[in-house]
C-alpha cells in the first residue's frame with residue numbers, strides 16, 4: 001500500500017467522489033458464511049499458541065482475508081439505509097488515517113507544541129458556518145464521540161445551569177447536595193419524540209430515565225412539542241426543567257417546533273422559569289445545510305429556524321457529515337457552564353501555560369486524553385464546503401422524497417406517519433409499512449435478505465414499520481431510486497429480486 005503522505009499515490013482513492021456510480025457497488029451485508037468463518041478464525045484461548053505473538057504482516061493478512069470480508073457494508077454501500085449511519089467521505093477517511101499515524105493526544109491546548117487544538121477550533125467554526133449558526137454565539141464547543149455523548153453533555157450542562165440559577169453548583173456539590181441547598185426537589189427533562197439516548201443521558205447524569213417526560217402535541221404527531229403542556233410543567237413549584245427539543249425525530253425525521261414563533265415562545269417560557277433548552281439535532285440540523293433559496297426546502301428551513309435561541313446543541317459527525325466513527329459535536333452559548341461541568345481541576349502538569357483563547361479540551365469535554373478527532377471533520381468541511389454539503393444533503397433529500405412519493409402511490413405500501421402529509425416535510429427519513437399484514441410482519445427481513453438494500457425495523461403506533469434513512473455521500477438519486485423501487489415491488493409481489501435486471 002502506498003504511503004499515506006504520498007498524495008499522488010493516494011489520489012485514486014481520494015478522488016472516488018464523482019466517479020461513475022457503477023464502480024461503487026457494494027453489498028449491504030456480508031454473506032453469513034463469511035461472518036461465521038471470521039468468527040472461527042478468532043484466537044482460541046485453548047490453543048497452545050494463544051497470545052504467543054505473531055508477525056505484524058501475518059496479523060494484517062488475517063485481518064484482510066478473514067475479518068474485513070465479514071464486516072458490514074454500512075459505509076461502503078449507497079443503499080445501506082439502516083439507522084442513520086452516514087458514510088465516510090474519501091478525504092475524511094484519509095484524514096482519519098493521518099490521525100492514527102500522528103497519534104496526537106488532544107487534551108491540553110499547547111499552541112507552541114501542536115496546532116491540533118487550533119484545527120479543532122477551526123473545524124467547529126466551519127461547522128457553525130455550514131449550519132448557519134451564529135459563530136459568535138456558540139463559544140462553548142467540543143468534539144465528542146457522537147450524539148449520545150453530546151446529549152450527556154447537554155443534560156449535564158442543563159442540570160448545572162438550572163440548579164446554579166437557584167444558588168448551588170452540581171459540579172461542586174453533586175446532585176443531592178446542590179439540589180438540597182438550592183431547594184430543588186426534582187429536575188425534569190421535557191421533550192417530544194426524544195431519542196432513546198436522551199433517557200440514557202438522563203441516567204448517566206443522575207437525573208434518571210424517569211425524569212424524561214414526553215409532551216406530545218397530538219397522538220398523530222407525537223414528535224411535536226406541546227408548548228402549553230411545557231408551560232404547565234415549568235410552573236410546578238420546586239421543580240427545575242431542561243427542555244430537549246428533537247430536531248429530527250428518529251422515526252419520522254420530524255421537528256419538535258414548527259417555526260421561529262414557536263421558538264420565541266419556548267425561549268420566553270424557559271427564561272421566565274430559568275429552564276435550559278437543549279437541541280438534539282444529531283442529523284436533523286443538517287437540513288440547514290440545504291440551499292436556502294430553493295422553494296422545495298422552504299418548509300424544512302422554516303422548521304429548523306430558531307435554533308440559535310437554544311442553550312446547547314447536539315450534532316453528529318459520523319452521520320450526515322460523513323466522517324468515520326466516532327465523531328460528534330457539542331455546542332453551548334454558555335461556555336462557563338460547560339467548564340463548571342467538565343473542569344479537570346488541580347492538575348498543574350496539565351495546564352496549558354498560556355492565557356488561551358481556546359480552552360483545553362480536557363476542561364470542556366468528557367475525556368482527558370483523546371484522539372485528534374477533529375481532523376476528519378476538518379478535512380471534510382474544507383473539501384466539501386457549503387456547496388458540497390448542500391449537494392450531498394440535496395441528493396439524500398431528493399432520494400427520500402422520490403421514495404416517499406413512490407410509497408404513497410404504491411398499491412402495496414403505505415407511507416407513514418400520514419399519507420396525506422406534505423412530502424416537503426421529508427428530509428432524509430422515510431417511514432412505511434406493507435398494506436398486507438403478513439407481508440408487513442416479514443418485510444424488514446425480506447428486504448434485507450436481498451443484500452442490495454438495508455433498512456431498519458421499527459414500530460409505529462403499535463405496528464411494525466420500516467424505516468429508510470438516507471445519509472451516505474455515495475447516494476445517486478436515479479440509480480438508487482431505480483433499484484429500491486424495483487426491489488420493493490419484487491418483495492411485495494413475492495418475486496426474486498435480481499439486481500442485474502434493474
Ligand SMILES: *Cc1c(COP(=O)(O)O)cnc(C)c1O
Pocket residue numbers: 084145146147148149151195197248249250280281282283316328
Ligand atoms: C443517532 C442519534 C443519537 C445517538 O447518536 P450516536 O451517534 O449513536 O451516539 C441521538 N439523537 C438522535 C436524534 C440521533 O439520530
